[in-house]
Amino acid sequence: MTEARTPLQMAVRRFRKNRLAGVCLLLLALAVAASLAVPAVRQPSGAGAERIAPGAGLLPPGPGHPFGTDAIGRDLLPRVFEGLRLTFAVGISAIVLSLALGIAYGAVAGYCGGRVDSLMMRGVDVLYGLPTIAIIMLAISVFKGYGDLLFAAREGILRRENRFLWEIALIAVVLGLTSWLTIARIVRGQVLSLKEAEFVEAARAAGAGHLRILFRHIVPNLLGPVIVYATLTLPAILLFESLLSFLGLGVQEPNVSLGLLLDDGIKRIAATSLNWWLVAFPGTLLAAVLFCLNVVGDGLRDALDVR
Amino acid sequence: MTRLAGFLVRRLAGAAIVLWAVLTLLFFLVRAVPGDPFATEKAGNPAIREVIRQQYGLDRPLPEQYIRFLGNAARLDFGPSYRYKSWSVGQILRQGFPVSAFLGFSALALATGLGVTAGALAAARRNTWIDHLTMGVVVAGICIPGFVLAPLLIILLALLLPVLPPAGWGAPSQLILPVLVLALPNLAYISRLTRAGVLEALQKDFIVTARAKGLAERQVLYGHALRNGLAPVLAFLAPATATVVTGSFVVETIFHVPGMGKYFVSSFLHADYPLAIGSIAVYSLLLVGLNVLADLAQALLDPRVNLE
Numbered sequence: 001m002t003e004a005r006t007p008l009q010m011a012v013r014r015f016r017k018n019r020l021a022g023v024c025l026l027l028l029a030l031a032v033a034a035s036l037a038v039p040a041v042r043q044p045s046g047a048g049a050e051r052i053a054p055g056a057g058l059l060p061p062g063p064g065h066p067f068g069t070d071a072i073g074r075d076l077l078p079r080v081f082e083g084l085r086l087t088f089a090v091g092i093s094a095i096v097l098s099l100a101l102g103i104a105y106g107a108v109a110g111y112c113g114g115r116v117d118s119l120m121m122r123g124v125d126v127l128y129g130l131p132t133i134a135i136i137m138l139a140i141s142v143f144k145g146y147g148d149l150l151f152a153a154r155e156g157i158l159r160r161e162n163r164f165l166w167e168i169a170l171i172a173v174v175l176g177l178t179s180w181l182t183i184a185r186i187v188r189g190q191v192l193s194l195k196e197a198e199f200v201e202a203a204r205a206a207g208a209g210h211l212r213i214l215f216r217h218i219v220p221n222l223l224g225p226v227i228v229y230a231t232l233t234l235p236a237i238l239l240f241e242s243l244l245s246f247l248g249l250g251v252q253e254p255n256v257s258l259g260l261l262l263d264d265g266i267k268r269i270a271a272t273s274l275n276w277w278l279v280a281f282p283g284t285l286l287a288a289v290l291f292c293l294n295v296v297g298d299g300l301r302d303a304l305d306v307r
Numbered sequence: 308m309t310r311l312a313g314f315l316v317r318r319l320a321g322a323a324i325v326l327w328a329v330l331t332l333l334f335f336l337v338r339a340v341p342g343d344p345f346a347t348e349k350a351g352n353p354a355i356r357e358v359i360r361q362q363y364g365l366d367r368p369l370p371e372q373y374i375r376f377l378g379n380a381a382r383l384d385f386g387p388s389y390r391y392k393s394w395s396v397g398q399i400l401r402q403g404f405p406v407s408a409f410l411g412f413s414a415l416a417l418a419t420g421l422g423v424t425a426g427a428l429a430a431a432r433r434n435t436w437i438d439h440l441t442m443g444v445v446v447a448g449i450c451i452p453g454f455v456l457a458p459l460l461i462i463l464l465a466l467l468l469p470v471l472p473p474a475g476w477g478a479p480s481q482l483i484l485p486v487l488v489l490a491l492p493n494l495a496y497i498s499r500l501t502r503a504g505v506l507e508a509l510q511k512d513f514i515v516t517a518r519a520k521g522l523a524e525r526q527v528l529y530g531h532a533l534r535n536g537l538a539p540v541l542a543f544l545a546p547a548t549a550t551v552v553t554g555s556f557v558v559e560t561i562f563h564v565p566g567m568g569k570y571f572v573s574s575f576l577h578a579d580y581p582l583a584i585g586s587i588a589v590y591s592l593l594l595v596g597l598n599v600l601a602d603l604a605q606a607l608l609d610p611r612v613n614l615e
Contacts, residue, residue, distance in 0.1 A: 125325075126324075126325055126328045129325035129328070129329060129591065129594065129595060130329055130332070130591070131587055131590050131591060131594070133571060134333075134571065134583075134587040134590075137571070137572065137575040137583075138333070138336045138337070138340075138575070140575075141340045141575055141578075142336065142339050142340050142341075145340050145341035145342050146341055148341075149341055235450075239452055242452065242454075243452070243454065243557070246454050246557070247556065247557075247572050248576070249572075249576075259454070262454055262455060262458070263454075265458065266454070266457075266458045266561060269458055269461060269462060269466070271466055271473075274462050274466055274467070276462050279455070279458040279459060279462070280459070283451075283455035283458070283459060286452065286455060287450045287451045287452075287455060288450075290449070290450040290452075291446060291450040294446070294449060294450060
């Protein structure tokens with residue numbers, strides 16, 4: 001006699017068979033834990049001035065500072081993981097925002113159908129034609145400009161923590177606002193076919209309203225492809241965050257992000273002193289995280305059997 | 308043929324609408340950025356600032372500015388730069404574009420040649436070392452960003468083992484590192500798409516037919532499977548060419564290449580909006596133009612493509 005299994009149990013079984021994806025998921029969990037624990041354990045608390053050690057600048061990896069130190073003597077190990085924490089925070093907020101936007105937009109377009117649908121999707125087509133980097137730069141210019149005005153007008157909230165939160169929120173919102181198009185397309189396609197399904201008919205016969213049918217009955221049924229797509233988009237968003245910080249448009253010193261560390265490292269490469277650890281550690285960590293996310297995303301896609 | 312012409316006209320009209328939307332959005336978004344782009348100048352005197360604004364036509368009513376902007380943009384004229392005083396945007400881009408385009412085409416040629424070969428070989432010899440090597444390169448290309456790869460290559464190949472110059476422009480040896488960095492992500496996508504396309508084509512009935520009539524395996528693979536598997540690569544190449552040929556900020560900054568890629572970022576940082584709009588417009592023009600070309604090529608290569 002075979003046990004009956006739910007689709008979820010079957011998916012979990014399939015995912016478990018994928019060794020590499022399992023290892024990568026574990027590594028990601030470790031990276032998240034390290035990004036929370038390492039900075040707290042290895043770094044004096046405070047505004048940051050205590051971390052500076054003028055005599056210990058640009059030391060190569062050695063005892064006491066396994067990742068070396070930066071130009072003003074800060075231990076690189078906690079800084080790398082602090083940067084990773086920020087990258088994760090921004091990436092996850094951005095993906096949540098883009099999921100919310102994409103699901104709502106795509107679901108409404110697919111459910112309404114007809115002229116509303118073609119108008120809404122034509123809008124998505126036009127937005128697809130825009131170069132992402134340009135829209136991101138413009139949006140950051142606009143938001144940053146107004147933010148600076150706000151901070152200048154109200155001295156009271158110009159505290160460091162507020163400034164930091166504002167920087168993070170700015171990047172997360174801009175990245176979220178520019179990455180929902182594909183999700184909207186996927187959701188719309190699924191909704192178009194699901195809205196003809198019998199359980200939707202049943203819900204309608206039972207007297208459910210449009211909103212209830214859409215968000216209680218249809219949307220939960222398309223979470224599989226959405227989750228898969230989200231895991232595969234997350235690395236792209238993390239990469240964009242690092243790129244923005246690298247370009248000097250993301251977080252600013254004394255806050256830290258992997259992109260900012262890489263930018264600093266590149267500026268300090270010289271023929272006389274390579275200072276290789278400033279690039280090698282943040283770069284390897286970023287590449288490893290992107291690799292694991294891609295493998296886990298592929299594994300989820302196979303396990304959930306999306307396309 | 309008339310169907311093809313109609314298809315082309317419709318696609319070109321669609322492209323023109325997208326370009327108009329891009330330009331309009333840019334025009335109004337740039338004006339939504341708070342602050343005066345000339346505020347940083349010595350022109351603390353409001354009268355002087357007013358003269359500067361008049362020079363750039365910013366004192367005119369907005370609708371008039373918009374009409375004039377669209378008219379000039381249609382002739383690829385984006386006016387004088389705010390930052391480089393004696394230069395027009397056209398002059399600046401005309402200087403940078405050939406450099407970026409040369410670098411970009413070199414990288415794309417390398418990526419396409421190597422990627423198609425590796426992808427086809429990987430598909431033909433599935434689960435051999437060629438396949439594993441190709442997939443390894445694919446993973447590396449997707450996971451290692453240019454701003455990580457570039458400094459590592461400089462450290463390894465230019466400073467530790469001084470075989471290549473670390474940066475600069477002019478000598479052929481200075482091309483190698485930036486071309487490698489630009490090519491790697493494209494190589495990854497092209498190999499992956501080719502491999503998937505060929506694997507899918509190999510399942511088709513016409514392959515069985517080709518084998519049944521006794522064609523050599525080489526010809527089955529390169530003459531039939533590869534030709535039919537290249538459609539996704541073609542679709543990828545259109546936007547990739549537009550991106551790569553207009554230059555990469557990261558690569559051009561790290562390797563000190565005098566191309567136009569750096570303006571995508573620096574023009575925004577310095578509030579040089581004509582230059583920003585000009586460089587984005589060039590990119591968008593290439594993007595929509597190449598997409599139309601790719602669709603056309605698709606239709607010509609595959610008679611089943613619906614032209615309606």
